[in-house]
Amino acid sequence: MADNDNAITRDNDETSGEDLTHGNFDFRGFDVPDLKAVTLAGASDKGKRDRKEKAKGGDKAKTKDKNKAKSRKASKRGSDENASHDDVSNVSGNDSNNTQERHGETVGSTMNKKDTSAKKDRPGLFTPITMRAVTVRNRIWLPPMCTYSAYARDGRPTPFHYQHYVSRAFGGFGMVIAEATAVAPEGRISPCDLGLWEDGQIDSWRWIVDGIREAGAVAAVQLNHAGRKASTGCFAVGYEGQSVPQEAGGWPTVAPSDIPFGALNKPRALSVDEIHGLVGAFAAAAGRAMAAGFQAVEIHAAHGYLISQFLDPLINERGDEYGGDLTGRSRFLIEVVDAVRGTVGDSVPVLVRVSATDWAAGGWDLDQTIVLARMLKEHGVDLVDVSTGGMVSGVSVPVKPNYQVPFAEQIKTKADVPVSAVGLITKSKQAAKILSRGEADVVEIGRAALRDPYWPLRAANKLGVPSSEAPYAPQYVRGAY
DSSP: OGGGOOTTTOOGGGOOOOOOSOTTSOOTTOSSSSGGGOOOOOHHHHHHHHHHHHHHHHHHHHHHHHHHHHHHHHHTSOTTSOHHHHHHHHHHHHHHHHHHHHHHHHHHHHHHHHHHHHHHHSOOTTSOEEETTEEESOSEEBOOOOOOOOTTSSSOOOHHHHHHHHHHHHTTOSEEEEEEEESSGGGOSSTTOEEOSSGGGHHHHHHHHHHHHHTTOEEEEEEEOOGGGOSEEETTTEEEEEEOOGGGTOOOOEESSSOOOTTSOOOEEOOHHHHHHHHHHHHHHHHHHHHHTOSEEEEEEOTTSHHHHHHOTTTOOOOSTTSSSHHHHHHHHHHHHHHHHHHHOTTSOEEEEEESOOSSTTSOOHHHHHHHHHHHHHTTOOEEEEEOOOSSSSOOOOOOTTTTHHHHHHHHHHHTOOEEEOSSOOOHHHHHHHHHTTSOSEEEOOHHHHHOTTHHHHHHHHTTOOTTTSOOOGGGGGGOO
């Protein structure tokens, strides 16, 4: 359930499957030869590097022995040979080799210096990042992950949510993004989702937001409408992987077009007036988020929920201004972004989570996401939170460590917008390399944070960050690594 996926699609990290060829997806635009090359630099890679270095050393030794043998052979030649010619041959050969070696050292040193300089210019995991009037203490963020724990089904957070989010703030995360929070009751993924669709929910959030901020983290919230993937089951309700019947607390769903997701109930297509109303609902929820004390807002346009349903040509078959080409399919999101920005003001960061591909032929892909990211930048979005999938059912996803990082890197480079990377990022050195290589500006730690609320503090220790520079709350300094 990490990365805010529901019980139907789950998180892409849960998907199993060995098909890494993916004839249903066009990988043009990637700098890597194929997705198989995008792997965690772990022990196996280290072994390969060690073997490579050893082989290089062996080659150098063989070359040295060969040169020595030539020298010995030359010294045994008869006195009738032209000594000066031999000298010239030997000197010329040796000087050539030495010159090449020296030239290689010079070039290598220059390149290494450039690489080192570039890496020094790039931020580390514990480098602060400022967006508008908000400075986040580091670049390790907690992504929104549904917990389906509003058991009263009223959208109000509980003591569980306080414990869940504030403990991660004390654990050192820079930004804590609260899970998918519905802008309308019928926009909940499950009956037990959180919400900000009415003013009565604001006070229930305040103490959690205060706790996050007091622990040193930035409090953000993800605003969502689930569309055709609403009214689904969860562990607290049952009906997991299914639509919840109305008699069990479910409700009819809506979407851009009346196309169901998998075996879920068929949705009703929204009218233009209803779309306008939902734009207002996102803006109103953003206003309530500000009243609760949140410092940033993320708009959920990923994982097959309502906004991403509008984006995807396999889901959106509308013939009006909210369908058709990319401009039309993006219209709802852009209107939501503008409305939210108009509500929160110029000092508050606005983030947008996207799925960079639906992994389906003829659907939503990286090229369209890059164009969309440029549009979002023009409309004042401060960071694009890059994920993939969840949009259509029955697709194959090449899940492995870092499998979504190339998408983030491409969007960062080609749209010139700050991005966060997420998806099977579990190790401290793995996360640090993503930033040092310039592949993302922020990393988000999902499932690993569920099992270890103090992941950033542990990472600081493993990366050699002094405890005085790690994000310890003063109450916990005595227990520092």
